[in-house]
Amino acid sequence: MDTAYQGFETNVLTFYGPDVAIGDLVKVSGEGTVAKCAAKEPFVGLVVTKRGDFAGVQMRGYMELKAGGTITYGYCKMDTDGANGVTGASTGAMTHLVISKGTDTVGIIL
Incomplete structure (x- = not known):
């Protein structure tokens, strides 16, 4: 049997993020907005989906x-x-x- 962790308490929120891409580590940059983290910035989540200017950000899990x-x-x-x-x-x-x-x-x- 293999171990598996995907899906554990996964929570995804939608933010406005015109300049982010799937795979970006992001920070909250304004009201309902995220931006890609620069080096040494704390991240709040990972962009897992993108539709137009909106990003699905995994915040937990x-x-x-x-x-x-x-x-x-x-x-x-x-x-x-x-x-x-x-x-x-x-x-x-x-x-x-x-x-x-x-x-x-x-x-x-x-």
Whole structure:
């Protein structure tokens, strides 16, 4: 039997996001609006759908992201890398629950 995490408490909200694309890590940039995160900005979710200028942003649940740096299992501080991935951080970053890791990916519960 294999382990599976997809679908765990997945919540998706719709935001106005004309400049974001599927796969972008995003921040809330205004009333009902999201923008792509630059390096070291905290993210609120991952764009999983796009229709016109509107984006479906996964705000909770399991997601797999590109990863670099030192990321450990359990609760780990992470920064965005500005290229839709995350890196391990020591201070000033958000903490997320890491439950799976690949060579250049990490699976987190947001």
